[in-house]
Amino acid sequence: MPSTQTQIAGFQFNNCLMNAAGVACMTIAELEEVKNSAAGSFVTKTATLEPRAGNPEPRYRDVPLGSINSMGLPNQGLAYYLNYLLDLQNREPERTFFLSLVGMSPDETHTILRQVQESGFTGLTELNLSCPNVPGKPQIAYDFETTEKLLGEVFAYFSKPLGVKLPPYFDIVHFDQAAAIFNKFPIKFVNCVNSIGNGLYVEDETVAIRPKNGFGGIGGEYIKPTALANVHAFYQRLNPAIQIIGTGGVLTGRDAFEHILCGASMVQVGTTLHKEGVSAFARITEELQAIMAEKGYETLEDFRGKLKYLG
Numbered sequence: 001m002p003s004t005q006t007q008i009a010g011f012q013f014n015n016c017l018m019n020a021a022g023v024a025c026m027t028i029a030e031l032e033e034v035k036n037s038a039a040g041s042f043v044t045k046t047a048t049l050e051p052r053a054g055n056p057e058p059r060y061r062d063v064p065l066g067s068i069n070s071m072g073l074p075n076q077g078l079a080y081y082l083n084y085l086l087d088l089q090n091r092e093p094e095r096t097f098f099l100s101l102v103g104m105s106p107d108e109t110h111t112i113l114r115q116v117q118e119s120g121f122t123g124l125t126e127l128n129l130s131c132p133n134v135p136g137k138p139q140i141a142y143d144f145e146t147t148e149k150l151l152g153e154v155f156a157y158f159s160k161p162l163g164v165k166l167p168p169y170f171d172i173v174h175f176d177q178a179a180a181i182f183n184k185f186p187i188k189f190v191n192c193v194n195s196i197g198n199g200l201y202v203e204d205e206t207v208a209i210r211p212k213n214g215f216g217g218i219g220g221e222y223i224k225p226t227a228l229a230n231v232h233a234f235y236q237r238l239n240p241a242i243q244i245i246g247t248g249g250v251l252t253g254r255d256a257f258e259h260i261l262c263g264a265s266m267v268q269v270g271t272t273l274h275k276e277g278v279s280a281f282a283r284i285t286e287e288l289q290a291i292m293a294e295k296g297y298e299t300l301e302d303f304r305g306k307l308k309y310l311g
């Protein structure tokens, strides 16, 4: 049977599938369900220093080809997730989990990361540089100067393994510029992509979600070509020590296969997980294994990053 195990930053995972931040990860109950599923790990909902209620509802909708959301970073606050993770790593020291976080300002981001640095947390940190849904707050990673400044400040004190959650880029020069920044820092992974920001879904004559007059992040089938392009663009450009997590448009084992073919070492599932529940992990894993078996691939490394060009 082909193996779908993987490693990120030297941590072993028995499966290369996990949730995407924001989906099935707001509460400890949800996180335990993902942990106890066929998923190889989980990432928490992006934590801010204090709990947040987020944007007015309705703020999330599943739609036929994907999803639209303008949650606005609702979460239980850093302490809730960090305390849970510290307890979990004592209960299950052989597994590794991800903590997603961001501050509502650069100062708050440093406050949060200093708390994580000073804690006994042994997992992986995912710094969310790409939330599109806090009114008045731009997606950080679209501002290259701010991003470089922030990362320079972070790595002056943060020594635990850290990766960044990126928005989709749509310009080759932006891939070049972003990769050049990330290559300057001891980043362990980049996660491509967050939702495509500020899409608009219309039902009859009305928007589908309340916040921002209906503008929200788009996920699902709509975004797989963009997600694969970002995975591969950074795979081509980043120092090999920086691994790629692929997120966006994963409905089937075929989609997961394509993310890995484009260079991903881990694949995250968002919209499909929201629609189907944690049983999606076992289904997608079996579908991926069937594709690998058909092609004679024993491990992910047999095909990871080996996308073929037409010459």
Ligand SMILES: O=C1NC(=O)NC(C(=O)O)N1
Pocket (backbone or CB within 6 Å): 022, 046, 069, 070, 071, 072, 073, 074, 128, 130, 131, 132, 133, 134, 194, 195, 217, 218
């Ligand atoms: O980074 C995020 N991406 C999204 O698509 N939505 C959430 C949110 O709005 O909280 N955050």
